[in-house]
Amino acid sequence: GQNIDQPTEMTATEGAIVQINCTYQTSGFNGLFWYQQHAGEAPTFLSYNVLDGLEEKGRFSSFLSRSKGYSYLLLKELQMKDSASYLCAVIYGGATNKLIFGTGTLLAVQP
């Protein structure tokens, strides 16, 4: 079956760096997304990786290793507003796309 694993919860300190990991097992791979979801709000897009390596976008970076079925989201210079759930999602499949999400990692940023 298809599966995505993420830690359920993480805690970090304002100004610090935090890495949120995601591992996946899917039949095929067409890309990996990270979304941010604040409590009571809709998910918003953060990043997309399809090739191995690091994609940097401001304070947020996302890394992918397809051979290991592994990705991480790196958040630098943490701010209180970064407290949210971070959802990892994989799009996979052959002739037709399939999409699954992980359960999300709830990040709490403390002062």
Add this chain to the structure above:
Amino acid sequence: ETGVTQTPRHLVMGMTNKKSLKCEQHLGHNAMYWYKQSAKKPLELMFVYNFKEQTENNSVPSRFSPECPNSSHLFLHLHTLQPEDSALYLCASSQDWVTGANEQFFGPGTRLTVL
């Protein structure tokens, strides 16, 4: 209106009721999606419409019936639901479903409670 809108934002219904959720996207996208989000569970993709054609139905019970009259509007018709169907229902859109890189834009969701 901009982005993706959903109505109603909150809905309480009995198991014998029939109701509909509405989604509208103002982004010129060609793909629209329905998701179910329950506590402690992954976001579940329910239906995908690409250029008004249903391309995915992820084993969703028939008491959920989607309708996509055009590429801007998506409905989810509900009938004889069960209490375990209580969840946040999210609508999303993207440029299309074929190109995997397309980010999805989500609406605010409808919080559904089935009594």
